[in-house]
Amino acid sequence: MSKDEKDILTGLEGLEKMPYRIPEGYFDGLEARIHARIAEKDVPARRRPLRDRLFRRTAYLSAAAVLGIIAAGGLLMLRNTVQTDDYGAERYAMYQDVDIIPVTVPESVWLSSYDEEASDTLSTEDIINYLVYIGIEPEEFDNE
């Protein structure tokens, strides 16, 4: 922005001056305050007392021991629950089939996995068993 063009920011004398006072003597004591702050910040960098260091080391060791116990327990449980046979392999193979069969004909997925005899039609015995199962007395369905 050219200062030759006169506008509200350039037209008035002294607008660029800071309109604030500084407390009297502020800069005189500044150097001492800075050095005091530097000295103060140097304190935490010093070596901690032996007792503190030992306490910290014990705390780390305790935490490591607890973590070790948890990890060992977890491994033991895992070892007891892992199946060594091919459990689920058959089902996994079926899902693989599902992936390669087009989703536009979903019934082909299920029909292909059924036993043909079982999925054909319901026998009279199946219907009777079902009616008994849902609580209908044999006398009632004999009348139907």
Next chain:
Amino acid sequence: MTDDREIMSIYRSGDRDRAFRAIIESYRERLYWHIRRFTCSHEDTDDLLQETFVKIWTGLPDFREDARLFTWIYRIATNETLNFLRRKKTHGMANAEPLENILYRKVDDDPYFNGNQLQRELHKAIQKLPPRQKAVFNMRYFEEMPYNDMAEILGVSAGALKASYHHAYSRIKEELQKIF
């Protein structure tokens, strides 16, 4: 006041304390005003100024002179101040009060203000700018700093700074023209 070349030759001679004293003497007032334009508070400025010099002291052994002393020092002061404003902004979000409102009010409440109404409104308008745009405006308008120096300090290209300054200038002018 000792110039930067002299300060660096004192430092290279191994007298780190004397070099640091020379830096404080040479930069304290400039940095005070540089920081104060952002914070609108003497107390915050005092704290940030001391912190800036502490950082300069701890960073001096790593200062490799690939940058100029002046831009290195200003970069520390500017980063320190922008970080302070960022922290304040986060705190303001927790209190549901925008930082701009807090700073805007500080201009009115500042017991050390001794300017006229136009100056007051100018400083209030500056507080409405985003922090980095505020930095650009302050460095250019008040300190008349060359764009290349500002680019070194802020790590932005001179072209981007010109555009940013132009934008900030127009916004402030617009704000003031609403009142005067």
